Amino acid sequence: MRFRQLQSAISCPFRARKLSSSSINVQIKQCNNRNLSKPVRKKSIKKQKAEHRVNSNSDIVKCNIAITKYMRNGQFDAALQLFNSMARKTSVTWNTMISGYLSNDQFELAKKVFDKMPQRDLVSWNVMISGYIKNKNLGAAKMLFDQMPERDVVSWNAILSGYAQNGYVDEARRIFYEMPVRNEISWNGILAAYVQNGRLEEANRLFESKGSWPVVSWNCLMGGYLKKRRYVEARRVFDTMPVRDKVSWNTMISCYAQNGEMQAARKLFDESPVRDVFTWTAMVSGYVQNGMLDEARRVFDKMPEKNAVSWNAMIAGYVQCKRVDLARELFEAMPCRNISSWNTMITCYAQNGDVSRARSLFDRMPHRDCISWAAIIGGYAQNGDSEEALCMFVEMKRDGERMNRSSFTCVLSTCADIASLELGKQIHGRVVKARFESGCYVGNALLAMYCKCGCIEEAYDVFKEIEEKDLISWNTMINGYARHGFGFEALQLFEAMERAGIRPDDVTMVGVLSACSHTGLIDTGTAYFDSMTQDYGIIANSKHYTCMIDLLGRAGRLDDAQKLMKDMPFEADAATWGALLGASRMHGNAALGEKAAEMIFALEPWNAGMYVLLSNLYASSGRWPDVGKMRLKMRDTGVKKVPGYSWVEVQNKIHTFSVGDSTHPESHRIYAFLEELDLRMKHEGYVSSTKLVLHDVEEEEKEHMLRYHSEKLAVAFAILNIPTGRPIRVIKNLRVCEDCHTAIKYISKIVGRLIIVRDSNRFHHFGGGVCTCGDYW
DNA sequence: ATAGGGTTAG
Numbered sequence: 001m002r003f004r005q006l007q008s009a010i011s012c013p014f015r016a017r018k019l020s021s022s023s024i025n026v027q028i029k030q031c032n033n034r035n036l037s038k039p040v041r042k043k044s045i046k047k048q049k050a051e052h053r054v055n056s057n058s059d060i061v062k063c064n065i066a067i068t069k070y071m072r073n074g075q076f077d078a079a080l081q082l083f084n085s086m087a088r089k090t091s092v093t094w095n096t097m098i099s100g101y102l103s104n105d106q107f108e109l110a111k112k113v114f115d116k117m118p119q120r121d122l123v124s125w126n127v128m129i130s131g132y133i134k135n136k137n138l139g140a141a142k143m144l145f146d147q148m149p150e151r152d153v154v155s156w157n158a159i160l161s162g163y164a165q166n167g168y169v170d171e172a173r174r175i176f177y178e179m180p181v182r183n184e185i186s187w188n189g190i191l192a193a194y195v196q197n198g199r200l201e202e203a204n205r206l207f208e209s210k211g212s213w214p215v216v217s218w219n220c221l222m223g224g225y226l227k228k229r230r231y232v233e234a235r236r237v238f239d240t241m242p243v244r245d246k247v248s249w250n251t252m253i254s255c256y257a258q259n260g261e262m263q264a265a266r267k268l269f270d271e272s273p274v275r276d277v278f279t280w281t282a283m284v285s286g287y288v289q290n291g292m293l294d295e296a297r298r299v300f301d302k303m304p305e306k307n308a309v310s311w312n313a314m315i316a317g318y319v320q321c322k323r324v325d326l327a328r329e330l331f332e333a334m335p336c337r338n339i340s341s342w343n344t345m346i347t348c349y350a351q352n353g354d355v356s357r358a359r360s361l362f363d364r365m366p367h368r369d370c371i372s373w374a375a376i377i378g379g380y381a382q383n384g385d386s387e388e389a390l391c392m393f394v395e396m397k398r399d400g401e402r403m404n405r406s407s408f409t410c411v412l413s414t415c416a417d418i419a420s421l422e423l424g425k426q427i428h429g430r431v432v433k434a435r436f437e438s439g440c441y442v443g444n445a446l447l448a449m450y451c452k453c454g455c456i457e458e459a460y461d462v463f464k465e466i467e468e469k470d471l472i473s474w475n476t477m478i479n480g481y482a483r484h485g486f487g488f489e490a491l492q493l494f495e496a497m498e499r500a501g502i503r504p505d506d507v508t509m510v511g512v513l514s515a516c517s518h519t520g521l522i523d524t525g526t527a528y529f530d531s532m533t534q535d536y537g538i539i540a541n542s543k544h545y546t547c548m549i550d551l552l553g554r555a556g557r558l559d560d561a562q563k564l565m566k567d568m569p570f571e572a573d574a575a576t577w578g579a580l581l582g583a584s585r586m587h588g589n590a591a592l593g594e595k596a597a598e599m600i601f602a603l604e605p606w607n608a609g610m611y612v613l614l615s616n617l618y619a620s621s622g623r624w625p626d627v628g629k630m631r632l633k634m635r636d637t638g639v640k641k642v643p644g645y646s647w648v649e650v651q652n653k654i655h656t657f658s659v660g661d662s663t664h665p666e667s668h669r670i671y672a673f674l675e676e677l678d679l680r681m682k683h684e685g686y687v688s689s690t691k692l693v694l695h696d697v698e699e700e701e702k703e704h705m706l707r708y709h710s711e712k713l714a715v716a717f718a719i720l721n722i723p724t725g726r727p728i729r730v731i732k733n734l735r736v737c738e739d740c741h742t743a744i745k746y747i748s749k750i751v752g753r754l755i756i757v758r759d760s761n762r763f764h765h766f767g768g769g770v771c772t773c774g775d776y777w
Numbered sequence: 778a779t780a781g782g783g784t785t786a787g
Binding site for chain 2: 058060061062063064065066067068090091092093094095096097098099100121122123124125126127128129130152153154155156157158159160161183184185186187188189191192195214215216217218219220221222223226245246247248249250251253254257277278279280281282284285307308309310312313316340344
């Protein structure tokens, strides 16, 4: 039998970095016989030296054991060296390498060995199948399973578990009944399939259908109840099980700890015959989850042995109660940081407003995962740096990061905040691919994203697809409709929610009341407001009152609105006065409007938006001196007008505009188009409200008013660049200006397009010359 | 004596 050198060596980046260049060339030698290959006769002296003296079968076994040991210690480079030096190998040798690489998370290396292996046996196939499953590639595992020459019960068990782990319960069950031989592990496999996918009733039925289960299965069932927070049933299992091992005790202790029953947990902890790092960690995280940080720390300090999970639990506890200093101290003292530790600290800094520290950790950490990305992106977004958040998105995509449920949720909510619809859609695509769509956790995030990005119909499509809608799903959709001005749809949905037997909460009712107000359903709104305490036990808060004042004000019942404000059980806040101001403006009651504005200034002197509203109110009734006074007051109180800007997304790029902006590369085209639109609008009867008032305005202000506002620029740019037939979505950071609102109505009719504007308060859908807000916002 | 499938904590 002859040895033949492989054309390519197994490459290992880790080795290449750590070892000298001469050892990089170690190559895997392939043997052509089945199991034991005989030594080579002709070989260079140099090579003979490098080889291990492997003659007898027992020598091979010794080497195999040594390889196993190396692999268990994570020294897979040393294992490879030994492997390469063996003149004779058995299939066990090869299998040990494959399995060893897999347990060291070196999937690619494992696959390479598998591919080069001269003669695979059953174990090789089985190991590789479970490797693919571990690597989240069920398709490839299934292919191997179908390809392999013969299968044994281990193969069947492996594929069964693969289906179960990927949520295919029905497939797993089919496999279970199809397999020719079943053993204890197969039975546990199907039990685990039910438990892992939350189908506890089926798990329980299966469990009772058969006597005598091994302790692993008892633990599995108990763990299922723990995951579903059904602690009483978990305890019942614990009490009935014939034999208990360490896992059983640990699971039960975790049950108590997670349920906040720390005394019971403590009692079991003391009774437990064996304690390991799991037991101790369960106690620490139990105390942490129940806010007993000092007790957690006492247990933590007493632990005989800590792993990364224990440290992370303690650090997370400090983060939770915003003890950034203590969290950092532990993080720095921690000997065994893992990705989780870094992620926890990044989140900690990001949530406490220190994004630059978060970023520096992010850049320094050795490996990043999807949580790291979500944390840093969320950090930028929450701290108002949406541009950097977006940049990081692009970076992440380039990095090919794999996403899980929580990172999807986090990233989607960032998309929603910055209204990055294109990115949101791309992430939606990935959500579908990852089969997370029907879960309400990710589903709700998707739903909110579409609502906030101005896509109410797409939002409803997502809503329909959520299998188990929860309160959040309903609230998001109802409030989404209300904010978009679709009051009728919101109310219909509310009725559907009641029929579905979901109990509304205060957030639901804010949506319902504002929907009534948008639709002009005064009596319905009043009835809901009056009955919600009795029907659902919801006490009206200031948001509910604000809705009601808006509702009455819109209908011109300013006296009733004022009366309701007086009857409020608490002081009116700025938002409530704002509703009254809006109503006064609409119905031309300058005196009341002025009073409301005064109140708002007193409550929120920094509120620049109110300055604009009040100036407009004065201007509309020709009170120019008061407009001037207003400006002076602004200057005196040092209130800076937040600069208004609008943005629009075109082909995955966000274009931002400010008033009179001429920095955009397409500036000339935009202005020319706006001039053209101006003529056509005037022809349709549009009169610029700014030009009406010009005679009595200071020169500086005059100029400002003559310049195009940011929302007009964004709309014009979008019409020029977004293909006909597609809606235009513009976001503005402040409330949309009155003149622009009128203009956009005309524009929507002239160009025949749907224009959706999200301002700081709500959505406006402009189409055919009207807006869904009914000109009241 | 060495390799493969099932349970627990963040």
